Amino acid sequence: MLFIRAVRAAHSAPLMLDPKLIRETPDVVRAAIAKKHLEVDLDAVLAIDAAWRNQLHEVEALRGKQKSANTAMAALPKGSPEFQAKLAEMRAVAAQVKELEARQKETEEKFRTAMLSLPNLPHASVPEGRTPEQNVVFSTHGDVTAVSTAAKPHWEIAGFEKLFDFARGAKVTGAGFPFYVGDGARLVRALLQFFLEEDTKAGYLEVAPPIFVNAASATATGQLPDKEGQMYETTPDHLYAVPTAEVPLTNFFRDEIVDEAALPICRCAYTPCFRREAGSYGKDVRGLNRLHQFDKVELLKWVHPATSYQELDKLRDDAERMLRKLELPYRVLLMCGGDLGFAQSKKYDLEVWSAGQKRWLEVSSCSNFEAFQARRAQIRYRVKETGKPELVHTLNGSGLAVPRVLAALLENNLQADGRVKIPTALVPYFGKEFLSFA
RNA sequence: GGAGAGGUGGCAGAGUGGUCUAUUGCGGCGGUCUUGAAAACCGCUGUGGGUGCAAGCUCACCGGGGGUUCGAAUCCCUCCCUCUCCGCCA
DSSP: OHHHHHHHHHHHSSSOOOHHHHHHHHHHHHHHHHHTOOOHHHHHHHHHHHHHHHHHHHHHHHHHHHHHHHHHHHSTTTHHHHHHHHHHHHHHHHHHHHHHHHHHHHHHHHHHHHHHHHHHOOOOOOOOOSGGGEEEEEEEOOSSSSSTTTTTOOGTTTTTHHHHHHHHHHTTTTTTOOOEEEEHHHHHHHHHHHHHHHHHTTTOOOOOOOOOOHOOHHHHOOOOOGGGGSSOTTTTTOOEEOTHHHHHHHGTTTTTEEOOOGEEEEEEEEEEEEETTTTTSSSSSTTSSSSSEEEEEEEEEEEEEGHHHHHHHHHHHHHHHHHHHTTTTTEEEEOOGGOOOSSSSSSEEEEETTTTTEEEEEEEEEEEEEEEEHHHHEEEEEEETTTEEEEEEEEEEEEEEEHHHHHHHHTBBBBBTTEEEEOOOHHHHSSEEEEEEO
């Protein structure tokens, strides 16, 4: 039932790539898809497209016939023999239209489904590569070796379970839904406040969005139909708990035309994020590394296509700045073609150094979607010179995700006496200089 | 949750089966007049698809979906949303 709804929403939505791009320069599209190391039968898509256009022409010709017959019949007296003759003739045409239209709609649905299988095309600056190992280390910040001797994984810190109560969370809800208690809760609140203040200072307008969305919204940002099993879904209203604030935020301007002068539009939003993480059990799930519910501030931009890559650099730097202020060592990865998401044109990952686990934790992912999401969500701006609407480019990135920043902070700042030193920039928000597990 | 009223272009607001190719007004754009502006007057006005080098031509769109009919903004079914009143409630 729900699946049908979702699919219907997807098909009524416009396509994700410009069909003209595929018709006119199929080789460019083929090369771009190859860079993402995805298997797509473009020729099949083109064949369906050609069939659909043929059928469209047939239907249009018949509809034109109906239209002119209409005006003719309107001028004739109802009972006249001419009227009767025309009526009989048009009865047959109507039946034909009905049949052809049904066939054409069927083909159109096939075409849309095929189009949904086509990924967004990677930007020219995206490095070649198939696996995560082939991502490029774009930059590294801070000293990774300095704090590594005394550190231990955060879940092994004495008293950890008092502030981060996983056992009771599991009892009350399930695994991956911890309670944050005392200084634990206080630190979460301090980080969120810090992030929102920093983002607001950087020019992002704060928004508190709904944390449930409908199927149409989830489809526009690409959660549906592909990732349906990754979201929590409500009964009986069939709403989805947001996996990220990106979903409600991006949909804010869905089906709207914004002012060209208003671009770039920059917004930030805190929401809890809900992810089922189906299929990821047993892997990197200890402690705060991977949760079903976590807190995150998301950064989102709607920009003019001409400036979207400069805006991506700025967005990435806005996210990075917070890690610098928190004095956490981190690195920036530039994702290679094979590790880029389906919808992204270019993506940077920010990874914070986890001194106790001795590994990098992803805390932000900054992406340019170009017009991919905007086409699906029909978000456009009016070009002043031509007066015509054009698709905006959308960008987003975390700014930042709380639990992994928290994990790194606990591990990197653990003192010999068992307390955790709060970074100077965070002290005004936390209210004290040390977090205590006692 | 109950009862009622509605949903039409950027906005306001007509239209209840047939030149609707959606009346009109406001706003916006262009022009005439003017030293300049205002006023007045004249013209233009949305979105998407297909086709074409282009001008253009063509089809669809009156909240969404479906149906009746030769023909639907208009009639029927269904879903969504808004407003008013009642009830409940943080």
